[in-house]
Amino acid sequence: MKQFLKKTFLWVMVFVLFLGILNFFVFPNNENIMSIKNNLLKSEKNFSEILILGNSHTFFGITPQILSYKAINIANKSRKLETDYYILKKNINFLKELKTVIVPISFYTLFANDLTEQEKRLYYNFFELKEYNQGWFKNSLLINEPFRELLNDIMFNNFKTILPNFGWRANSESYVFNEQIIKERVGEVDNRINNNEKIVFNLNILQNIIDLCDEKKVKLLIVLPPYHQDFYKYSKGKYQRKIMSCLNTLRLKSSKILDCKKLEIKAPKYFENVDHLNVKGAILLTKKIDSILRDIP
Amino acid sequence: MLFNSLAFLVFLPIVFFLYWFVFKKLTMQNILILTASYVFYGWWDWRFLSLIILSTLIDYSIGLLLKKTTILRKRRLLLYASLLFNLGMLGFFKYCNFFIDSWIEVWASLGVTMHGSSLNIILPVGISFYTFQTLSYTIDVYKEKLEPTKNFIAFASFVSFFPQLVAGPIERATNLLPQFYKKRKFDYAIAVSGMKLILWGFVKKIVIADSCAVLVNKIFTDYQNESGLVLIMGAIYFAFQIYCDFSGYSDIAIGTARLFGFRLMKNFNYPYFSRDIAEFWRRWHISLSTWFRDYLYIPLGGSRVSLKLKVRNVFAIFLVSGFWHGANWTFITWGGLNALFFLPLLLRSKNRSNLNEVAGDSIFPNIKECFQILFTFSLTTLSWIFFRSETIVDALQYIRGIFEITNFVPDVIRHKKAIPLLLLFIIVEWFSRKQEYAIVLDKKYRAVFYLLFVFLIMYYASASEKSSFIYFQF
Numbered sequence: 001m002k003q004f005l006k007k008t009f010l011w012v013m014v015f016v017l018f019l020g021i022l023n024f025f026v027f028p029n030n031e032n033i034m035s036i037k038n039n040l041l042k043s044e045k046n047f048s049e050i051l052i053l054g055n056s057h058t059f060f061g062i063t064p065q066i067l068s069y070k071a072i073n074i075a076n077k078s079r080k081l082e083t084d085y086y087i088l089k090k091n092i093n094f095l096k097e098l099k100t101v102i103v104p105i106s107f108y109t110l111f112a113n114d115l116t117e118q119e120k121r122l123y124y125n126f127f128e129l130k131e132y133n134q135g136w137f138k139n140s141l142l143i144n145e146p147f148r149e150l151l152n153d154i155m156f157n158n159f160k161t162i163l164p165n166f167g168w169r170a171n172s173e174s175y176v177f178n179e180q181i182i183k184e185r186v187g188e189v190d191n192r193i194n195n196n197e198k199i200v201f202n203l204n205i206l207q208n209i210i211d212l213c214d215e216k217k218v219k220l221l222i223v224l225p226p227y228h229q230d231f232y233k234y235s236k237g238k239y240q241r242k243i244m245s246c247l248n249t250l251r252l253k254s255s256k257i258l259d260c261k262k263l264e265i266k267a268p269k270y271f272e273n274v275d276h277l278n279v280k281g282a283i284l285l286t287k288k289i290d291s292i293l294r295d296i297p
Numbered sequence: 298m299l300f301n302s303l304a305f306l307v308f309l310p311i312v313f314f315l316y317w318f319v320f321k322k323l324t325m326q327n328i329l330i331l332t333a334s335y336v337f338y339g340w341w342d343w344r345f346l347s348l349i350i351l352s353t354l355i356d357y358s359i360g361l362l363l364k365k366t367t368i369l370r371k372r373r374l375l376l377y378a379s380l381l382f383n384l385g386m387l388g389f390f391k392y393c394n395f396f397i398d399s400w401i402e403v404w405a406s407l408g409v410t411m412h413g414s415s416l417n418i419i420l421p422v423g424i425s426f427y428t429f430q431t432l433s434y435t436i437d438v439y440k441e442k443l444e445p446t447k448n449f450i451a452f453a454s455f456v457s458f459f460p461q462l463v464a465g466p467i468e469r470a471t472n473l474l475p476q477f478y479k480k481r482k483f484d485y486a487i488a489v490s491g492m493k494l495i496l497w498g499f500v501k502k503i504v505i506a507d508s509c510a511v512l513v514n515k516i517f518t519d520y521q522n523e524s525g526l527v528l529i530m531g532a533i534y535f536a537f538q539i540y541c542d543f544s545g546y547s548d549i550a551i552g553t554a555r556l557f558g559f560r561l562m563k564n565f566n567y568p569y570f571s572r573d574i575a576e577f578w579r580r581w582h583i584s585l586s587t588w589f590r591d592y593l594y595i596p597l598g599g600s601r602v603s604l605k606l607k608v609r610n611v612f613a614i615f616l617v618s619g620f621w622h623g624a625n626w627t628f629i630t631w632g633g634l635n636a637l638f639f640l641p642l643l644l645r646s647k648n649r650s651n652l653n654e655v656a657g658d659s660i661f662p663n664i665k666e667c668f669q670i671l672f673t674f675s676l677t678t679l680s681w682i683f684f685r686s687e688t689i690v691d692a693l694q695y696i697r698g699i700f701e702i703t704n705f706v707p708d709v710i711r712h713k714k715a716i717p718l719l720l721l722f723i724i725v726e727w728f729s730r731k732q733e734y735a736i737v738l739d740k741k742y743r744a745v746f747y748l749l750f751v752f753l754i755m756y757y758a759s760a761s762e763k764s765s766f767i768y769f770q771f
Contacts, residue, residue, distance in 0.1 A: 011747070015751060
């Protein structure tokens with residue numbers, strides 16, 4: 001029995017050691033959109049003049065190569081405003097040439113729900129945000145994420161090839177009207193719009209971003225992303241009004257608000273779907289933002 | 298509780314520790330096994346524990362009553378009582394709806410509409426397995442092959458022994474029950490072999506069977522839109538899915554039992570290397586085949602009867618075997634097909650012509666053996682199509698789809714992972730075919746393989762589609 005237990009223990013220890021190496025040294029270095037954007041931030045810290053934060057609206061919608069300034073797009077899908085704040089707070093001192101920060105404020109950002117444990121874990125591991133430290137058990141990728149996906153990220157990763165443009169990527173499909181999808185999208189927002197507690201929380205976060213930029217003498221451009229006409233029609237413009245009324249409660253200091261509705265990006269050929277731009281739309285929007293940035297003293 | 302669950306990963310070491318280090322006396326160890334078995338079973342649905350307990354009480358009492366009486370009429374009555382209870386319980390829970398539906402369909406085919414509705418009956422997991430196990434006890438006691446036990450704890454532990462409770466191997470009382478009377482001693486070699494069996498069982502279940510399952514489910518669900526070649530692949534995948542799923546379970550069960558000092562019977566012996574159907578049935582689900590042989594085929598006269606009765610006996614054993622698997626005509630057809638494949642061998646007295654090891658001492662089989670293996674595999678795979686299909690019509694349409702040559706386009710991309718995996722598995726099995734289990738590896742490099750196996754298990758286990766063992770439904 002002793003020999004059996006000894007050998008079993010030895011095998012278990014060898015395997016635990018192996019898993020430990022994976023958990024602490026291999027998996028946190030996996031390449032995915034987050035880690036690639038975090039590395040981009042580090043590699044461009046001495047050159048970047050414009051930092052594009054935010055969620056899918058800016059991830060797909062603003063392409064850095066078109067801007068007249070050196071810019072990087074570190075936005076990511078479903079990113080919450082709170083996470084943007086922590087990323088900015090962590091990096092603003094290292095970005096020596098930083099002049100402008102772009103943050104999108106959409107129905108998603110302002111009315112967003114709390115971060116999930118998984119979001120915190122991924123941003124902790126791949127964006128090194130210490131604010132999201134949940135203890136080793138909840139931080140562990142090995143324990144909490146599908147082993148197969150973690151390994152696939154090591155073995156079959158190809159994110160590098162699809163994010164070559166300073167963090168920007170967009171699809172080239174054009175918008176096709178689908179009433180059901182629009183209604184679902186509008187319905188989602190309807191469910192969130194009355195969550196005042198969350199709105200106040202996100203407004204406070206935005207105020208922190210404004211204050212931080214002001215303190216560091218960096219301009220802040222708050223962008224209200226463009227939507228397809230159908231979205232405005234089905235939502236009857238009420239979210240835009242709600243967002244504007246919320247923004248009016250803030251002390252904007254030197255920051256500017258850009259409502260993209262006024263930019264007249266209307267044609268369906270500029271949209272991938274009802275609330276996201278495609279490649280053509282991104283190029284158009286970026287050009288317009290560029291001219292605005294050049295006008296800001 | 299599933300073997301491939303986190304709960305079992307915690308459960309097994311706890312029971313192992315208590316068994317060898319806390320409860321050292323025989324009775325206490327048996328009580329622990331009984332308790333652990335009930336927890337294991339009750340994890341799924343504790344209400345159905347009552348059926349196991351009832352079955353245990355009745356067969357235990359009948360065993361004792363059989364000992365007390367020598368009057369043949371009384372003894373027969375007692376045997377019938379046990380058969381009636383066990384088969385009645387199995388019939389009610391497993392076949393009630395089948396008979397109601399079939400009865401209505403028969404009248405409907407004659408133009409008479411009958412109104413009836415199926416009962417909402419849950420099939421208790423493992424009922425076919427433990428019912429047959431307790432029946433073997435009563436029949437053996439009736440035939441005076443076995444002394445009835447007075448030790449209720451030992452008997453209850455035998456009926457509900459958790460490693461093989463829900464999906465076999467179906468143990469004979471003559472083999473397993475006496476092991477509960479004797480103090481078990483820890484044997485290092487047996488425990489290590491148990492660990493290896495468990496590991497290999499998980500590889501078969503999680504890496505092979507579950508990978509095949511994803512493809513099989515897609516192909517069999519959408520068979521009308523698949524090409525002939527994909528349908529053939531689908532049938533082959535299912536052949537390996539069911540083999541690896543079921544034999545994987547058996548390996549884990551046998552391995553787990555070994556950790557507690559018990560020896561269970563071998564349930565699979567590399568069946569896909571069989572050279573004829575008779576050999577296949579000597580190597581496939583051995584515990585069930587021999588059960589039917591001993592308690593049905595031989596009592597009916599076996600093969601030492603007239604030609605007419607020989608045919609009847611062969612069909613009886615295979616049709617009942619099909620019906621045992623489930624209340625569906627597809628299983629019965631599967632049994633019937635196997636009877637048809639088996640019968641020519643029996644009638645030409647060739648059913649025991651392949652008793653030696655395939656390929657003997659050679660590394661590879663000769664051309665004749667290759668042809669025989671492929672032919673036998675094709676026959677079994679053909680019958681598996683009926684086993685897997687929802688209805689007989691589906692099975693027939695599936696087979697018809699295979700022969701539609703116009704649509705014979707390979708779809709390699711979808712199978713790029715499964716095909717190499719299966720080929721690798723076949724190679725491993727082939728070179729292990731003379732061994733008790735597949736992963737008897739050289740000391741020099743076995744550590745690498747064990748780590749690789751655990752790694753593969755973790756990789757495949759974290760797939761989004763989790764599956765239970767196929768034989769749980771039987």
